[in-house]
Amino acid sequence: KQEVTQIPAALSVPEGENLVLNCSFTDSAIYNLQWFRQDPGKGLTSLLLIQSSQREQTSGRLNASLDKSSGRSTLYIAASQPGDSATYLCAVRPETGANNLFFGTGTRLTVIP
Amino acid sequence: DTAVSQTPKYLVTQMGNDKSIKCEQNLGHDTMYWYKQDSKKFLKIMFSYNNKELIINETVPNRFSPKSPDKAHLNLHINSLELGDSAVYFCASSQGAGNMNTEAFFGQGTRLTVV
Numbered sequence: 608k609q610e611v612t613q614i615p616a617a618l619s620v621p622e623g624e625n626l627v628l629n630c631s632f633t634d635s636a637i638y639n640l641q642w643f644r645q646d647p648g649k650g651l652t653s654l655l656l657i658q659s660s661q662r663e664q665t666s667g668r669l670n671a672s673l674d675k676s677s678g679r680s681t682l683y684i685a686a687s688q689p690g691d692s693a694t695y696l697c698a699v700r701p702e703t704g705a706n707n708l709f710f711g712t713g714t715r716l717t718v719i720p
Numbered sequence: 721d722t723a724v725s726q727t728p729k730y731l732v733t734q735m736g737n738d739k740s741i742k743c744e745q746n747l748g749h750d751t752m753y754w755y756k757q758d759s760k761k762f763l764k765i766m767f768s769y770n771n772k773e774l775i776i777n778e779t780v781p782n783r784f785s786p787k788s789p790d791k792a793h794l795n796l797h798i799n800s801l802e803l804g805d806s807a808v809y810f811c812a813s814s815q816g817a818g819n820m821n822t823e824a825f826f827g828q829g830t831r832l833t834v835v
Binding site for chain 1: 764810822828
């Protein structure tokens with residue numbers, strides 16, 4: 608069964624730093640991978656979707672990469688801002704049983720002004 | 721213009737009661753989901769519907785019954801609520817498997833507290 612792990616569980620950085628969040632998954636037979644952010648008490652906001660055939664996706668200061676064969680994805684945030692403080696979740700959609708998303712455990716990011 | 725909307729946002733109720741959570745999406749998606757987020761913030765799928773048909777039904781007590789009157793709506797009815805049902809429930813939607821873009825969009829969540 609697919610298991611998704613995110614490291615670190617929590618991260619604090621000073622404003623302006625670049626940072627990397629990690630996501631690993633045990634079964635490489637995925638359809639795509641999606642990164643979300645969740646603010647406290649709020650829903651999930653989709654950040655980036657990477658198809659299994661893609662290596663990376665970019666949106667503004669965010670860059671997500673995917674190495675499907677090794678079961679890894681990273682989310683790179685450039686020039687972090689206090690407004691980036693949130694929990695970041697990755698989720699994989701399997702090739703079989705594709706009407707499902709398996710979520711990671713999340714990384715809680717705090718950007719200190 | 722909310723893409724996926726759930727009501728209510730907060731629900732406090734006594735043990736043994738029956739309650740419903742409603743979900744609607746205006747994205748034209750054909751797949752909808754219910755997820756449960758536990759106290760440790762872990763998200764796990766409960767149900768998945770594609771074109772009003774049940775696709776995934778994880779190990780969920782049969783006190784939980786989803787209903788999809790049309791492909792834009794997926795409601796969750798819970799009978800005989802228990803303390804352990806307290807959690808945040810998220811509705812989501814996406815295009816179904818087989819489509820190129822299956823980006824999932826989530827509602828704002830319903831925080832259920834059973835007392």
